[in-house]
Amino acid sequence: MIELLRRLRYLVTRRRQERELEDEMEFHREMMAREGRAASFGNTLRLREDSRDAWGWLWLEQLAQDLAYGVRVLRRTPVFTISAVLILALGIGVNLAAFHVFNVAVFRPLPVRDPDTIVRFIRQSPQMFSDGVSYPVLAYVEEHSSALAAVLGSTSLSVVFGRESGEEVRVKFVTANYFHELGAVPARGRLLDESTAAGNDPVVVLSHGFWQRKLGGDSSSVSATVYLNRKPATVIGVVSEEFIGLDPSPTDLWLLVRQVPYFVEGSTLLTDFHAGSMTLYGRMKPGMSPQATEEALLPLMQELHRQQPDAVLEGEKLAAHPGAYLAALDLDRARPEEMALAAMAGLLMLLILGVACANLGNLQMARTVAREREIAIRSALGAGGARITRQLFTESLLLAAMGTLVGMALSATGFRVLVTMIDASGFFLFALDYRVFLFAFAIAFLATLLFGLAPAVRATRPIRSFRRPGRVFIAAQIAASCVLLIVAGLLIRSMQQALGQNLGFEFDRVIAIDPRMDSHGFQPAEASAYWDSLRAQLQSVPGVESTALCTYAPFGTRTSIYTNRERTYTAYSSHVDPGYFFTLAIPLLSGRNFAPGEKNAVIVGEKLARIRWPGENPLGKPWSKGGPVVVGVAAPARTVGASDAESTEIYFPLRASDQSNGILLVRTAVPPETVLPQIRALVESQDRRLIPSVSLLKNDFYLRLEASEQAARVVSALGILAALLAAAGVYGQVCYSVAQRQKEIGVRVALGARPSNVVGLVLRQFYGPFGVGALIGIGIAAGVSVVLRRELYGLSHLDPASYAGAVGLLLVLAVLAALAPAQRALRVDPLEVLRHE
């Protein structure tokens, strides 16, 4: 330790020490001369150097020298430096942006007070688990539990904003303590709390974004009256911009859960033990772990089970998960497909970096060759191989450092673009934390190793040409670009497939009507009357061909899935009335339709029949022991899992209880837009308590496609970028090759070689790398695209058109890039070249 201090003191007073030593040695020499002794002092310069080295700071001095030298070298070739920095910035920036999204989603806690003590509860029992808890259970936990410091809950219901014709807004109904417990501050007015809940006036808090967008940020919004579900409510405040609660999905308005019955007429949410729609959160007491909290709540759950054995199951417990993180690395709950997709996305980003580095690596190699003289001189002056290698590597580090800085700036923009695509809230702010820096550092170093190490090491060996490494770099770029282009091709083709494809049912001319009667407390008898009346009226509208009731609408977000233990099939199920198949034009391949009122029957999709009863006739067979019997087999119709080509269907007859949560499908003979307004008016006049949603199925379909479309766009952009980089790499290589072989070309032309021969000669060395690169790229793409199978709308992940298209495009680009300099080779004047001999 003390020695380190001595060394540091030396470092700081370096120059003075050197002068003093010089003086000393000078004095020594004088004395020797004076006393007439033979001068065998030694090489002063070397001795001074040795004395300096004795203090152990040699590495630092050398580093400083290398850096200064590197800067000088890079400044001398500004074109190279700028292009290298830009290429690196692209590769690094893309990766940084992707990492940043990952960082924010997984590591950054939501902006709430004390995020680490917040947990989210899931109902878990041996038979099932469920995200939603009923409100009475929540109230019970709050009242009787001492295990939690606070109990919070929220639920989102759809609400229509506006006096007459309204638009749907995203609303969260929350417990009274929500804002206060999470440390939210109002931007204007005040927020929901116990006192506002105690009074019975209907109140609403606006989100900052909604206030700006819809009400223009007008300060008079506070204490104004707005209409939600046609009920008046007073705006008491606007919440601050950063607050998004505990749920990343964007929210426009906040209401008190206690006031649900006011806004949703007839709702039984507050008293129904079977409605499981609240998300339950809690704040743990200081010092308690999630497991301890779970245990403490067990007696409560057991008591609830005694009181409500249907609603709270035997052995059910509330499992605690981290509540204040967007996508906590909850590995037991994460589905392997999601992880695989995320991993693939990361890989694609790294491929871009790979292409950039390979490109740069080639450039560096070329420069090294051009600097042969300089390196030879330094060698002659006494620099060891290691020293030279270190210096060249330091130059690469400099480039990487600059590339990272520019890359960070680029990634800030890229991040913002990515975020607007996901439609995320103000939570996804670009803020640098230590993790991002660490990642940037690691990526920069990785990049330097990839593009800087090989050229630096090879510089010290006698260089003839750098054919082999150059070809390796080209092959690597071609491979990486290939993978990206193939994946992009698959995504694009699958979109085409999806749009042009027959999903097995008619949706172009179908309208879906969802009145959500269950949330308004309609009983089946009342609901049934509603439907009968509505359907009769609809039939008299010109253009309406048929109507059918079902429980899960096509392209909807709600669904129910049947699968067996071996997971050999995924069957999307729905309860439907007999008119369903006719309305959606789904043919029945064998057997018959449901009879009206039939209960014990089931119709299976063709694929399910094949898997469940291979080689047999499924008609008459029971679906489950003592259960409904198969009466018909339907042609495949991907109503819910549209993109999942592996899915199949199963249909059950509509039950009386389904009347309240049913959805009506209406098929029209004319374009549905023409009758939509009329139908909408009819539906709204049916029952003033309800606010039904009326939508065109084809719009819902396009909405679902959007996400895939965006992915396709992003990957295509990356693919084109990579391909252009690769083409630039090929161009550079060919240029260099031509320059190297000028004499050879000159001689050949003088001897009578034809232009095609010369061009062939130059291009020949690239056939190999291109071929190898393309093969590797295809192999990697084939492996990686297995992960995409679920998203490809039935397209095979080995779709030949995509693969051929990608390789073809790359080939064309490479050939174009190579031809230009090759052509220049032809203009070489043999006399000029030979004269240079």
Add this chain to the structure above:
Amino acid sequence: MAKNEMPPGSLAMLVLRVLEGGPLHGYAIARRIHKLSRDVLAVEEGSLYPALQRLLRQGWVAAQWGTSETGRRVRHYRLTAAGRKQLAQELEDFERITRALQAVLRTA
């Protein structure tokens, strides 16, 4: 007498030993070693200085500015307590090795 190469590392030991008798400046150290060895050891006088720097770094020797006999400003080196300990250690090691070598040469 023919001049011989000094075994590596021994220069430091010699310097420490020489300084045991009191602080000296660089030239004086060189002259003393030269005299005491009766011209046997061939050493570049300049190589004293890197050795002195190493000793300074280890803290076995400390330097101070003073004036020489000729009135010039010059640096005097003196042995520190740590240096004394180091010298004793090195002498012990040296003697042990020499004895071992001699034992082999005598009887082998």
